[in-house]
Amino acid sequence: MNKNPYEVLGVARNATDDEIKKAYHKLVMKYHPDRNQGDKDAEEKFKEVNNAFDILKDPQKRAAYDRFGDAAFAGGNASGANPFGAGANPFGNGAFHFNMGGGAGMDDILREAMRGFGFDMGGGPTRGADARRGRDLLDEVAIDLRDAYFGTTHTVKFTTNVECDKCNGFGTADGKQAPKCSRCNGTGYVRAARGFFAMETPCPDCNGTGHKIDKKCSQCDGNGVLRKTRTLDVKIPAGIEDGTRLRLGGQGEAGQNGAPAGDFYLDVRIRPDKRFERDGADLITRVDVPFTTLALGGEIEVDTIDDKKLSVKVPAGTQVGEKLRVRGHGMPTRRPGGFGDLYIDINMPVPTKLTEKQKKLLAEFAGTKSAKKGWF
Numbered sequence: 183m184n185k186n187p188y189e190v191l192g193v194a195r196n197a198t199d200d201e202i203k204k205a206y207h208k209l210v211m212k213y214h215p216d217r218n219q220g221d222k223d224a225e226e227k228f229k230e231v232n233n234a235f236d237i238l239k240d241p242q243k244r245a246a247y248d249r250f251g252d253a254a255f256a257g258g259n260a261s262g263a264n265p266f267g268a269g270a271n272p273f274g275n276g277a278f279h280f281n282m283g284g285g286a287g288m289d290d291i292l293r294e295a296m297r298g299f300g301f302d303m304g305g306g307p308t309r310g311a312d313a314r315r316g317r318d319l320l321d322e323v324a325i326d327l328r329d330a331y332f333g334t335t336h337t338v339k340f341t342t343n344v345e346c347d348k349c350n351g352f353g354t355a356d357g358k359q360a361p362k363c364s365r366c367n368g369t370g371y372v373r374a375a376r377g378f379f380a381m382e383t384p385c386p387d388c389n390g391t392g393h394k395i396d397k398k399c400s401q402c403d404g405n406g407v408l409r410k411t412r413t414l415d416v417k418i419p420a421g422i423e424d425g426t427r428l429r430l431g432g433q434g435e436a437g438q439n440g441a442p443a444g445d446f447y448l449d450v451r452i453r454p455d456k457r458f459e460r461d462g463a464d465l466i467t468r469v470d471v472p473f474t475t476l477a478l479g480g481e482i483e484v485d486t487i488d489d490k491k492l493s494v495k496v497p498a499g500t501q502v503g504e505k506l507r508v509r510g511h512g513m514p515t516r517r518p519g520g521f522g523d524l525y526i527d528i529n530m531p532v533p534t535k536l537t538e539k540q541k542k543l544l545a546e547f548a549g550t551k552s553a554k555k556g557w558f
């Protein structure tokens with residue numbers, strides 16, 4: 183259940199958009215994970231603040247909350263409501279879509295409200311508020327296994343629609359939401375008879391926005407959005423798996439006329455590594471070990487993914503192809519502080535440059551009784 187968003191942000195029920203924005207910015211700075219590393223309370227607060235702002239910044243969501251309270255978000259708040267979904271669940275594939283199915287029997291007003299949130303109700307035509315939601319953006323990056331071990335940041339620069347700062351995205355000269363369009367009663371679509379069918383088409387008076395703007399904002403010409411180049415720092419968490427899709431809710435293209443922004447997705451690929459093969463959280467590395475060490479036992483030095491050198495005991499009689507396990511030197515796991523294991527894949531190069539003395543010693547060994555029987 184969401185907490186009361188007004189209480190979370192510490193603003194009055196009738197707070198202006200500006201007051202809400204200010205309160206949000208103050209709190210989001212205070213609880214930002216970068217400033218509160220590992221602080222679970224701050225992380226929780228950060229999520230609450232973002233959830234609250236996600237509702238109150240959007241006139242439709244705010245109106246729905248005022249009318250229906252939490253019921254307007256029942257079952258839905260796990261989806262789009264948290265704009266930092268990717269950060270909160272870095273290991274999930276992040277990109278989950280909320281589908282309400284047919285939505286049969288649901289109150290029409292609530293259905294319309296849900297449309298405003300960008301939820302896919304299934305079946306029906308895309309119209310009104312849905313059509314104005316900003317588009318999702320997708321980028322792709324390939325990182326090294328070492329970066330996947332430590333975690334990294336990917337900076338993306340792209341040109342996209344951003345909310346017009348002059349009109350708060352409403353497209354109006356006074357920066358407030360325009361009154362409801364009277365022709366379509368704010369739904370953004372009108373019915374027109376086409377032969378046997380009644381078709382729904384975007385309302386020509388308000389271009390499907392549901393709000394009729396009398397005096398347009400001079401900066402964005404009433405669109406509520408501007409083309410701008412944005413820079414986004416996407417945090418790639420330590421231990422990320424190949425093919426993970428990270429989602430940054432609300433960081434996509436801005437919606438028109440105050441509609442919600444789309445989401446930003448980043449597909450992360452991991453380049454093959456020369457030294458380490460990955461198997462889930464475990465790593466496998468192939469190491470050449472002299473025959474004598476395998477036969478007599480000894481110690482070998484092994485490189486780790488985090489640039490350390492490990493001294494590993496090799497038991498006498500270790501076979502080629504055997505794997506020695508070193509605990510905790512694999513990749514970071516989902517469990518905080520957890521790591522997979524490192525497996526040393528034993529390889530044995532056969533010596534090709536032997537001195538006369540070495541040849542003699544080996545020949546002598548080959549001539550011994552047990553060696554003649556097959557050495558084992």
Ligand SMILES: [Zn+2]
Nearest residue numbers: 363366385388
């Ligand atoms: Zn209209």
Ligand SMILES: [Zn+2]
Nearest residue numbers: 346349399402
């Ligand atoms: Zn504007």
